[in-house]
Amino acid sequence: MATRAPQRSARTSPERALPDQGELVRVGEQARDFEFTSADFARIRELIHRSAGISLSDHKRDMAYSRLARRLRARGLDTFKQYLDLLEAENDPAEWEAFTNALTTNLTAFFREAHHFPILADFVPRRAQPVSVWCSAASTGEEPYSIAMTLIEALGESGARQASVLATDIDTQVLAKAEAGMYQFDQVKHLSPERLKRFFLKGTGAHAGMVKVRPEVRAMVRFEQLNLTDRDYQLRSQFDAIFCRNVMIYFDKPTQAQVLARFEPLMKSGGLLFAGHSENFTYVTQAFKLRGQTVYELTRDATGVRTPSRAPASAAHHTTGGVTV
């Protein structure tokens, strides 16, 4: 595949290319280095839906442009069409990874949606030990570390040492950051002084203004890449709790239903599923029943028999989940 260095002045729209006067763009629109057509955007939407289950809505067009323009520059390409042709033709896993990483949204925070953590703290001491928790859209690590900290608070240092947190995400870049466990102090300043002291080390010198999650907390968390839309997650153990927060919102309803069906056999009897604030699985599945604010419980007992669910799957059209983002 022949590639050329990006030409910043190569613009195809005649009314935009006015070399003597600079570029004219519509009010409120940014100047663009690369031609980006509706067909390109439609293709991007199709590809990211196919590879990661993500439904990109119309208003993500500028975001898609700016994030993928970096890939065009990195590959020395002139047009989005060239880039998308290359992506599909070469089947290069590294480029697919970069494409996916570019289009994920990774917003997260320590103890985000704080009401979930006391529920987890109350739940885990009542479970057969050691407990295991899966954080299935871990992003940059704040969520799985918050889970590990909660396990330490609930089980004590020695109890928590047996416990484990599996933290997965599709995005390899955020996983690398998560594994490093380094954050700006600003990201933890809302935590109590007790939590700060117990769970973080303060950076000095070149790391002033940063904090690092203490090694004993990091040791409880194992990071791995996992695509929730894969048919087989290759996970051979079961979990007491699964956190799947603020990721299903990016998936359409059939994808949500498939993911929930894959969670079911991975959950120990009576296990809890934690969802994000705007995610509602009630009408997507019968396998989990709503137990509290965005917390679901598996409707299967130890013998594998399902306990009656309150939500009929036939009401599937009433859901608020499955919106595009």
Ligand SMILES: C[S@@+](CC[C@H](N)C(=O)[O-])C[C@H]1O[C@@H](n2cnc3c(N)ncnc32)[C@H](O)[C@@H]1O
């Ligand atoms: C908005 S963040 C939510 C992070 C965290 N769960 C929270 O609630 O703070 C969504 C995460 O889902 C991940 N993601 C998107 N599609 C995914 C997929 N198909 N499989 C696994 N993770 C995915 C993104 O990479 C991103 O890190």
